[in-house]
Amino acid sequence: SPASAQDGAATGAMDLGAIGMGIVIIGAGLGIGRIGGQAVEAISRQPEASGNIQTGMLIAAALIEGAAFFGLILIAFVL
Amino acid sequence: SPASAQDGAATGAMDLGAIGMGIVIIGAGLGIGRIGGQAVEAISRQPEASGNIQTGMLIAAALIEGAAFFGLILIAFVL
Amino acid sequence: SPASAQDGAATGAMDLGAIGMGIVIIGAGLGIGRIGGQAVEAISRQPEASGNIQTGMLIAAALIEGAAFFGLILIAFVL
Numbered sequence: 001s002p003a004s005a006q007d008g009a010a011t012g013a014m015d016l017g018a019i020g021m022g023i024v025i026i027g028a029g030l031g032i033g034r035i036g037g038q039a040v041e042a043i044s045r046q047p048e049a050s051g052n053i054q055t056g057m058l059i060a061a062a063l064i065e066g067a068a069f070f071g072l073i074l075i076a077f078v079l
Numbered sequence: 080s081p082a083s084a085q086d087g088a089a090t091g092a093m094d095l096g097a098i099g100m101g102i103v104i105i106g107a108g109l110g111i112g113r114i115g116g117q118a119v120e121a122i123s124r125q126p127e128a129s130g131n132i133q134t135g136m137l138i139a140a141a142l143i144e145g146a147a148f149f150g151l152i153l154i155a156f157v158l
Numbered sequence: 159s160p161a162s163a164q165d166g167a168a169t170g171a172m173d174l175g176a177i178g179m180g181i182v183i184i185g186a187g188l189g190i191g192r193i194g195g196q197a198v199e200a201i202s203r204q205p206e207a208s209g210n211i212q213t214g215m216l217i218a219a220a221l222i223e224g225a226a227f228f229g230l231i232l233i234a235f236v237l
Binding site: 021028030031032037046069 | 108
């Protein structure tokens, strides 16, 4: 992050932003991975419900995606 | 966070905000991931109940999303 | 938190508030995620009971939500 980069120049403080971003992606991967995994299983069980299943999958996955992007942006530009 | 960034300039304190944000997203991912995963399974079992299932999914997921965003904002702008 | 930010300026103490907030959201995510996941399954099993299922889900999830918000606010403004 810009602020802590300047601090680092003066004091050598560790910038943990990259570690935090990695943990953000672990969370998003676990969440969207679970939804997507169960969605393809659900489609294989009821192929005629593919449309409804994909809609449900997208809504839930987009919520996680939004939170993850918001976290990444906050870490990069605000912290 | 702004406050701890200034502290860092003086003392080299670590800013753990990014780690905290990552853990927030792990929580959101686990929670919304579970709801979304079981929702797509539920839709495949009762495709005609898709509307009710998606409504229930959204209510529960929005509670987690709201708490996660609140946490991210507190970490970024208050801590 | 404001108080510990001032301490940091004097002592270099780590501000663990962000870590605590992340753990708060893990708890909320696990809890509300389980309630929401089983609620959508229950709706698919008895679609005509959707209203009752959603009411029950909301009562339980709101209890977790309330505790999580209270914890976040205490970490941000009191610690």
